[in-house]
Amino acid sequence: MLRVAVPNKGTLAGAASEMLAEAGYRQRHEQRDLTVLDSTNDVEFFFLRPKDISIYVGSGELDLGITGRDLALDSGAPVTERLSLGFGGSTFRYAAPNDREWTVEALAGKRIATSYPRLVADDLARYGVQAEVIRLDGAVEISIQLGVADAIADVVGSGRTLRQHGLIAFGDSICTSEAVVVERAGSDDDVTRDGQDGNGQDGDEQDEQAKAQLVARLQGVVFAQQYVMLDYNCPRELLDEAMRMTPGLESPTMAPLADERWVAVRAMVSRKAAPAIMDRLAAFGAKAILSSDIRACRL
Numbered sequence: 001m002l003r004v005a006v007p008n009k010g011t012l013a014g015a016a017s018e019m020l021a022e023a024g025y026r027q028r029h030e031q032r033d034l035t036v037l038d039s040t041n042d043v044e045f046f047f048l049r050p051k052d053i054s055i056y057v058g059s060g061e062l063d064l065g066i067t068g069r070d071l072a073l074d075s076g077a078p079v080t081e082r083l084s085l086g087f088g089g090s091t092f093r094y095a096a097p098n099d100r101e102w103t104v105e106a107l108a109g110k111r112i113a114t115s116y117p118r119l120v121a122d123d124l125a126r127y128g129v130q131a132e133v134i135r136l137d138g139a140v141e142i143s144i145q146l147g148v149a150d151a152i153a154d155v156v157g158s159g160r161t162l163r164q165h166g167l168i169a170f171g172d173s174i175c176t177s178e179a180v181v182v183e184r185a186g187s188d189d190d191v192t193r194d195g196q197d198g199n200g201q202d203g204d205e206q207d208e209q210a211k212a213q214l215v216a217r218l219q220g221v222v223f224a225q226q227y228v229m230l231d232y233n234c235p236r237e238l239l240d241e242a243m244r245m246t247p248g249l250e251s252p253t254m255a256p257l258a259d260e261r262w263v264a265v266r267a268m269v270s271r272k273a274a275p276a277i278m279d280r281l282a283a284f285g286a287k288a289i290l291s292s293d294i295r296a297c298r299l
């Protein structure tokens with residue numbers, strides 16, 4: 001049975017569960033449930049604090065976990081990323097009152113509040129800067145005006161919270177994060193070619209297959225969210241140009257219409273590029289241009 005950790009609260013929780021559900025896995029109906037058994041897929045899900053997930057996966061107790069890259073790094077647990085999930089995007093930045101210019105070097109001797117003390121300590125060490133790191137659980141942006149810190153290091157999404165508190169980000173981004181699937185570091189190496197692990201035990205090959213299946217299904221949902229399916233009718237004499245505009249993955253599907261002057265074309269295009277491509281297709285003479293969501297795929 002595959003054992004998978006999923007965030008139980010916070011920014012990543014909703015999207016992580018939705019993605020697993022879209023990939024065909026059973027998810028919890030009650031917010032307070034800590035486990036869900038999906039017997040159809042032979043997977044048990046554990047709903048844990050996102051900060052703790054890498055600890056469980058790194059210890060080998062759980063096979064895979066969904067967490068933030070920044071949280072995984074801060075945990076110091078021996079995990080590696082298996083897949084990026086394309087949501088929960090953020091940067092991790094130093095910030096301080098915007099009434100003066102700041103540099104990382106200027107943090108020497110200062111108090112820096114953060115919920116990610118290891119990320120910050122490692123980054124300061126890279127700069128050779130000695131400062132006091134003050135660990136807080138959240139609402140870090142308020143700590144300066146409350147007098148416990150001179151600067152902060154925190155997650156920045158839209159930047160709204162920093163602005164609201166008169167703070168400005170400075171220095172290079174310490175980490176660029178998104179939701180990721182993690183596994184124990186070196187877990188690939190544990191399985192030898194005949195499916196025996198380092199201790200000569202069976203069953204690891206099966207576990208690896210179950211992991212690979214879950215990862216492939218999630219990858220299918222990530223791809224699906226990044227693409228749309230475009231359908232349109234194209235005048236036959238413009239087909240070559242249409243192929244160039246919507247080359248699809250291998251090549252577009254084309255089907256003759258009852259009216260011989262027209263051909264139906266179908267191709268996947270990147271979601272971001274779709275509106276501009278639709279504008280160009282319309283300007284160039286295509287008709288009935290439809291864009292539809294793809295829910296899951298294998299490419």
Ligand SMILES: Nc1ncnc2c1ncn2[C@@H]1O[C@H](COP(=O)(O)OP(=O)(O)OP(=O)(O)O)[C@@H](O)[C@H]1O
Binds near residue numbers: 071088089177
């Ligand atoms: N505003 C945001 N925009 C994008 N990603 C965010 C944002 N806030 C947090 N994250 C990401 O979510 C993860 C943190 O999740 P976590 O649940 O621990 O904290 P949270 O969402 O702040 O919830 P809480 O602090 O209330 O427990 C990190 O990977 C972080 O980068």
Ligand SMILES: O=P(O)(O)OC[C@H]1O[C@H](OP(=O)(O)OP(=O)(O)O)[C@H](O)[C@@H]1O
Binds near residue numbers: 156157162
């Ligand atoms: O740049 P923004 O879009 O404003 O988002 C950034 C804020 O979001 C998160 O806070 P959260 O709401 O999780 O509260 P917390 O500080 O208690 O963790 C993060 O810790 C920042 O405070």
Ligand SMILES: [Mg+2]
Binds near residue numbers: 138
């Ligand atoms: Mg938070």
